[in-house]
Amino acid sequence: MNIICKIRENDISELLRKVLNKVAPYPKGIGVEIMTVCNLKCKHCRVNIIDVEPQMMELNFFKQIVDRISPIIKKVVTFQFSTIEPFFHPQLFAMMDYVSKYNKYISYPLLTNGMLLNDKNIASLCSRRVPSVTVSLDGCKQETVESFKTGAKFDKIINNIKILKKMDKPKVNTIFVATSLNIGELVDYVDFCADLGINRIFVNGFLSYLPELSHLSFYSKEGNLEVRKVFLKANERAKKRDISIQFPHLVTARKRCDNLSHMYIGENGNVSPCIHLARKTPLALMGEKGVTIPIMSGNVFKENPVHIWSRLAKSRSEPMSACRLCAEAHGVIVSKSSALKDLL
Ligand SMILES: C[S@@+](CC[C@H](N)C(=O)[O-])C[C@H]1O[C@@H](n2cnc3c(N)ncnc32)[C@H](O)[C@@H]1O
Ligand code: SF4
Numbered sequence: 001m002n003i004i005c006k007i008r009e010n011d012i013s014e015l016l017r018k019v020l021n022k023v024a025p026y027p028k029g030i031g032v033e034i035m036t037v038c039n040l041k042c043k044h045c046r047v048n049i050i051d052v053e054p055q056m057m058e059l060n061f062f063k064q065i066v067d068r069i070s071p072i073i074k075k076v077v078t079f080q081f082s083t084i085e086p087f088f089h090p091q092l093f094a095m096m097d098y099v100s101k102y103n104k105y106i107s108y109p110l111l112t113n114g115m116l117l118n119d120k121n122i123a124s125l126c127s128r129r130v131p132s133v134t135v136s137l138d139g140c141k142q143e144t145v146e147s148f149k150t151g152a153k154f155d156k157i158i159n160n161i162k163i164l165k166k167m168d169k170p171k172v173n174t175i176f177v178a179t180s181l182n183i184g185e186l187v188d189y190v191d192f193c194a195d196l197g198i199n200r201i202f203v204n205g206f207l208s209y210l211p212e213l214s215h216l217s218f219y220s221k222e223g224n225l226e227v228r229k230v231f232l233k234a235n236e237r238a239k240k241r242d243i244s245i246q247f248p249h250l251v252t253a254r255k256r257c258d259n260l261s262h263m264y265i266g267e268n269g270n271v272s273p274c275i276h277l278a279r280k281t282p283l284a285l286m287g288e289k290g291v292t293i294p295i296m297s298g299n300v301f302k303e304n305p306v307h308i309w310s311r312l313a314k315s316r317s318e319p320m321s322a323c324r325l326c327a328e329a330h331g332v333i334v335s336k337s338s339a340l341k342d343l344l
Contacts, residue, residue, distance in 0.1 A: 025310045026072055027263040031080035032065060033057070033278075034095065036267055039088045040113055040151040044216070047084055049209045050281055057267055059091045063098055065269055068300045072263065072309060073102045078109055080262070083275050087116035093124045100129070107131050111175070113152060117160035126167050134173040134202065135161055139182045140192035148181065161196055171199040175335075178248075179206045179216040183227060186234045194241035201238065202335040203231070205248040207327045211284040219332035220286060223251040231343050246335035249342060252286065255331040257323060263309055269300045271308050276326055283325040290325045 037054035038047045066073065073079070079099050086092055087110075096108055107129040114135040125133065135157065139145045142154035164172045174193055178186065186203070193201055206217040218224045231247050238245040259274035272278035277295045298308035323329035331339070 025306065025313060026075040027309060027313070028261040029076050029078035029080060030069065030072060030263045030265065031083065032062065032265045033084070033267045033275075034062060034082045034086075034089050034092075035084050037088075038084045038113075039116060040085070040149055042149045042151075044148070044206070044209070044213055046209055046275065046281060050279055052279065055267065056089060059094055062091075062095050065265060065300055066095075066099055066102065068269075069263075069265070069305045070102045071306055073099060073106065076103070076106065076263075079106050081108065081110070083264075085113055085116065086110050087112055087121060093121075093128065096128050105129070110134070110170075112136070113149065114157035114160050115152060117164065119163060122160075122163055122167065126169060130170045132171040132173055132199075133164055134175055135164075136177070137161075137174040137193075138177050138179075139185045140189045141185060144182050144185055148177075148179075158196070161198070165197045172197070173200040173202060174198050175202045175204055177204050177206055178218075178227070180218060181216060183218070183230055186230055187237050190234050190237040190241060190243065190245065194238075194243045198243060200244040200246070203234070203245065203247045204335055205327065205332040207333050208284045209282050211289050214284050214286075217327070217332075219248070219250050219252055219327070219330075221252055228343055235340065235343070246337055247339045247343065248333055248335055249331040249339045251342070252327070252330040252332055254329060257326070257329045258334060259328065263305075263312075265300060271297045271300060271305070271312065273297065273312065273320070273322075274328075276328070277322055283327075285325045285327055285330070288325055292322060292326075295322060 034057040035055065036052045041048050081089065081092060081095065099106060109132045110125065110130055111134045136149065137145065137157060138148050145154045146152055161172060176186065176189060190201065205219055208214040208217055218227050228250055235245060257274070264272055264274055264278065266272060266278050270278065272295055276283070276292050279294050281292045283290055283292060297312045300308070327333050
């Protein structure tokens with residue numbers, strides 16, 4: 001891995017980012033949407049709200065995309081298979097092997113609902129460059145998990161985590177999407193995850209696509225003192241149990257979104273700044289609602305992908321007006337190591 005990739009892996013200043021983009025106009029990672037359909041039907045999730053034809057990307061079409069973007073693949077650190085459910089694609093590992101032909105150091109961190117893991121695919125991922133598997137687990141009680149993620153089976157997910165943990169690698173993390181429904185479970189959740197041998201817990205905020213689900217989130221312009229106390233308690237418990245934990249900010253403020261460091265390629269080869277701007281997506285944030293206007297920055301079959309990325313990287317150094325109603329652009333969704341400083 002070259003030195004620029006190593007620097008890009010870290011949280012860097014806007015100035016350094018601009019300099020890097022000048023000398024090496026490549027993203028930190030690439031994501032290709034290899035499916036538009038999920039094995040679960042979570043009612044709060046974008047995948048079940050947007051209007052899209054359900055489909056799985058053909059292996060041959062995927063290879064054509066990869067051939068086109070190979071100059072970028074050679075320079076990036078990570079490759080992400082879909083923003084939906086990577087294990088739902090029957091040719092996930094054939095796809096990984098094809099990408100690795102262009103860059104044997106590229107890695108494939110996986111984010112999954114944990115339902116489709118089994119001995120066979122766990123063995124397959126262990127023999128590839130998968131540094132971590134992050135499993136969505138929004139509580140430590142069966143009822144909490146199953147009532148939030150439609151179709152999830154608590155026992156199955158926990159059993160699959162245990163199989164993963166028997167392997168030497170990858171690291172096994174969890175994501176806890178914190179809402180008004182499960183926040184009371186967070187401190188016990190830390191113990192539960194520590195007992196399972198989880199490496200890191202990412203506590204994420206809830207992004208409301210529909211106004212009727214806005215009551216599930218608890219960040220605001222002023223923050224939230226009650227939830228702050230729970231986060232601090234969970235942090236203390238995590239220290240005691242020697243498990244790593246990260247939190248999102250609780251105070252909304254326009255921030256540079258990490259999505260903008262990655263190149264997102266949709267199921268048809270279209271490049272967009274992020275999933276929410278790839279197609280019309282409803283968003284509701286603190287009493288306001290709207291629908292995004294899709295931004296198509298180019299198509300990898302019609303233009304040199306390096307040129308598409310250079311143009312995109314230049315246009316997105318400032319917070320974009322298109323992200324006004326996106327909670328991700330306000331720092332309150334994704335866990336950040338920096339958010340803890342604000343809590344203390
Ligand atoms: C879109 S899913 C894709 C990976 C996989 N299917 C899963 O569920 O983990 C990625 C993460 O987003 C979370 N998520 C889905 N809808 C969300 C929402 N409205 N707000 C915050 N996180 C959400 C999921 O719980 C999961 O942790
Ligand atoms: S499993 Fe993940 S991608 Fe699928 S519907 Fe649920 S949150 Fe969305």
